[in-house]
Amino acid sequence: xxxxxxxxxxxxxxxxxxxxxxxxxxxxxxxxxxxxxxxxxxxxxxxxxxxxxxxxxxxxxxxxxxxxxxxxxxxxxxxxxxxxxxxxxxxxxxxxxxxxxxxxxxxxxxxxxxxxxxxxxxxxxxxxxxxxxxxxxxxxxxxxxxxxxxxxxxxxxxxxxxxxxxxxxxxxxxxxxxxxxxxxxxxxxxxxxxxxxxxxxxxxxxxxxxxxxxxxxxxxxxxxxxxxxxxxxxxxxxxxxxxxxxxxxxxxxxxxxxxxxxxxxxxxxxxxxxxxxxxxxxxxxxxxxxxxxxxxxxxxxxxxxxxxxxxxxxxxxxxxxxxxxxx
Amino acid sequence: xxxxxxxxxxxxxxxxxxxxxxxxxxxxxxxxxxxxxxxxxxxxxxxxxxxxxxxxxxxxxxxxxxxxxxxxxxxxxxxxxxxxxxxxxxxxxxxxxxxxxxxxxxxxxxxxxxxxxxxxxxxxxxxxxxxxxxxxxxxxxxxxxxxxxxxxxxxxxxxxxxxxxxxxxxxxxxxxxxxxxxxxxxxxxxxxxxxxxxxxxxxxxxxxxxxxxxxxxxxxxxxxxxxxxxxxxxxxxxxxxxxxxxxxxxxxxxxxxxxxxxx
Numbered sequence: 001x002x003x004x005x006x007x008x009x010x011x012x013x014x015x016x017x018x019x020x021x022x023x024x025x026x027x028x029x030x031x032x033x034x035x036x037x038x039x040x041x042x043x044x045x046x047x048x049x050x051x052x053x054x055x056x057x058x059x060x061x062x063x064x065x066x067x068x069x070x071x072x073x074x075x076x077x078x079x080x081x082x083x084x085x086x087x088x089x090x091x092x093x094x095x096x097x098x099x100x101x102x103x104x105x106x107x108x109x110x111x112x113x114x115x116x117x118x119x120x121x122x123x124x125x126x127x128x129x130x131x132x133x134x135x136x137x138x139x140x141x142x143x144x145x146x147x148x149x150x151x152x153x154x155x156x157x158x159x160x161x162x163x164x165x166x167x168x169x170x171x172x173x174x175x176x177x178x179x180x181x182x183x184x185x186x187x188x189x190x191x192x193x194x195x196x197x198x199x200x201x202x203x204x205x206x207x208x209x210x211x212x213x214x215x216x217x218x219x220x221x222x223x224x225x226x227x228x229x230x231x232x233x234x235x236x237x238x239x240x241x242x243x244x245x246x247x248x249x250x251x252x253x254x255x256x257x258x259x260x261x262x263x264x265x266x267x268x269x270x271x272x273x274x275x276x277x278x279x280x281x282x283x284x285x286x287x288x289x290x291x292x293x294x295x296x297x298x299x300x301x302x303x304x305x306x307x308x309x310x311x312x313x314x315x316x317x318x319x320x321x322x323x324x325x326x327x
Numbered sequence: 328x329x330x331x332x333x334x335x336x337x338x339x340x341x342x343x344x345x346x347x348x349x350x351x352x353x354x355x356x357x358x359x360x361x362x363x364x365x366x367x368x369x370x371x372x373x374x375x376x377x378x379x380x381x382x383x384x385x386x387x388x389x390x391x392x393x394x395x396x397x398x399x400x401x402x403x404x405x406x407x408x409x410x411x412x413x414x415x416x417x418x419x420x421x422x423x424x425x426x427x428x429x430x431x432x433x434x435x436x437x438x439x440x441x442x443x444x445x446x447x448x449x450x451x452x453x454x455x456x457x458x459x460x461x462x463x464x465x466x467x468x469x470x471x472x473x474x475x476x477x478x479x480x481x482x483x484x485x486x487x488x489x490x491x492x493x494x495x496x497x498x499x500x501x502x503x504x505x506x507x508x509x510x511x512x513x514x515x516x517x518x519x520x521x522x523x524x525x526x527x528x529x530x531x532x533x534x535x536x537x538x539x540x541x542x543x544x545x546x547x548x549x550x551x552x553x554x555x556x557x558x559x560x561x562x563x564x565x566x567x568x569x570x571x572x573x574x575x576x577x578x579x580x581x582x583x584x585x586x587x588x589x590x
Contacts, residue, residue, distance in 0.1 A: 043370045102505075111435040152442070154442070154446070155440075155442045155443055155444060155445055156431070156435045156441050156442070156443060156444075156446055157441065158445070159424075159428055159431055159432055159435075159440075159444055159445040160432065160440050162421075162424060162428070163421045163424060163428075163429075166421040166422065166423045166424060167418070167420070167421040167422070168419055169418060170418060170419055170420060171403075171421070171432070172401075172402050172403040172406075173380070173406060173411045173413075173419070174403075174406060174432050174433055174435075174488075175403050175406030175407065175435075175437050175438075176403055176432070176437045176440070177403050177404075178403070188377050234423050234424065234425065234471075234472045235423050235424055236423070236424045236425035236427075236428045236470070236472065239464075242476060256410075274382075275458065295557050325528045
């Protein structure tokens with residue numbers, strides 16, 4: 001049980017930045033950015049190479065974040081310059097970055113030099129103490145990133161970003177340049193992926209050219225799980241959004257770690273991810289029906305509201321009915 | 328204030344579906360003037376709105392606001408001068424965001440958006456005071472997502488948002504069309520009050536001949552991408568809805584049933 005907890009946290013906390021980034025893209029911008037698969041690997045590769053060249057840890061981490069951010073801006077540029085959908089621009093990037101990442105790493109997999117990285121000085125400790133110190137450091141990085149993004153969302157700039165995802169026409173009428181918002185969103189998401197990559201590589205002790213593969217899907221799984229648990233409901237409830245990302249990521253990882261502990265092979269995990277996605281989508285889809293049958297808890301955030309806030313499901317989100325014109 | 332010079336707007340140029348939406352349109356609206364616009368479907372009313380707001384860039388001609396040529400500026404870059412209210416009452420607000428967030432978005436319109444909190448206590452108080460003037464009890468619902476509001480409430484909020492900064496032009500694109508009669512009267516009254524308070528120019532597209540005559544200082548009839556009738560003062564107040572229908576019908580444009588009924 002104890003190992004289930006520590007393994008979950010050690011594997012899950014480094015993912016928090018990228019899941020927060022994925023939340024921004026899929027929920028706030030309502031788009032899909034596959035670039036994160038590439039930027040997570042890139043962040044890890046840049047961090048590993050920097051550390052092995054003897055650069056200090058903060059420099060390596062900042063370089064990883066910057067590399068991810070740059071990748072996000074390239075995707076934005078592809079989207080804006082050639083008017084291809086973001087999902088296609090991201091797909092092209094994720095393929096192209098496989099080559100880039102191999103070039104950065106120099107070979108498919110590289111170990112960190114002994115003693116290098118955030119956790120290099122901890123090798124002499126007892127396993128339990130070691131694990132908890134690693135968890136504390138990872139949590140500090142992940143939570144600072146989460147808090148930073150949440151605070152940003154609460155600013156005028158962040159509000160503009162949230163508005164463009166919900167109603168572009170209205171946002172433009174209010175003077176918001178939606179291209180700038182998109183650039184900010186993808187830059188943040190991929191900066192998060194870069195940070196996640198750097199944290200993963202340092203906690204694992206090696207960088208691999210396939211670390212980031214499947215990140216977007218895993219992130220979507222975590223986001224959906226988080227929404228089931230924490231019910232952010234509206235993009236105005238930024239604290240709830242952060243909480244839902246936190247809960248979703250940890251829960252997602254707990255399920256995977258639990259599956260391994262229950263005797264499944266590492267190769268089975270992709271299947272588990274798929275099942276989590278299907279289950280989360282199904283529950284999100286049928287939750288309104290379930291809510292009607294089960295007694296409904298009172299909505300805290302909306303006093304005086306005539307109905308509880310609509311459940312976020314991809315199907316019911318996009319178009320609003322145009323009101324019938326009256327004479 | 329607003330000056331349109333020889334505007335030509337063509338949709339789908341070079342294709343079989345090519346349509347000339349605005350055909351050498353000239354229009355000057357001085358500051359403070361309230362202008363109503365009627366015309367049959369396809370007359371160019373919406374194209375006029377889209378060219379003024381910057382959604383469409385005209386093929387030729389110039390759009391000048393307050394002496395500044397804005398022809399090449401996109402819509403979001405014109406938001407400092409223009410407040411828009413849409414025909415769809417749900418289009419002017421972001422449904423998933425709270426009422427406070429929607430209003431905060433409008434408060435920063437036209438200015439540079441900064442890394443400072445979008446919502447402050449001061450701003451919330453200002454919002455409550457403004458919302459109270461609507462008389463809809465919305466001042467107690469700042470944290471509710473706007474999706475929970477009725478179409479009339481949302482259009483009222485959009486009107487309010489339009490007046491949170493000091494625009495030069497209030498652009499109203501059939502903003503009453505989708506409302507029920509009582510709500511329509513209330514939002515219309517709000518519109519007139521807003522125009523008077525802001526002292527800006529207003530351009531209101533409408534389907535209702537009655538509204539076009541009763542409201543504002545000047546009335547335009549559009550047909551085939553031009554202004555074909557322009558009346559102000561007593562010329563305008565002495566018009567009857569059937570005069571307007573005759574003008575539109577006389578041009579060979581069929582007045583729609585709705586216009587006839589709305590008369």
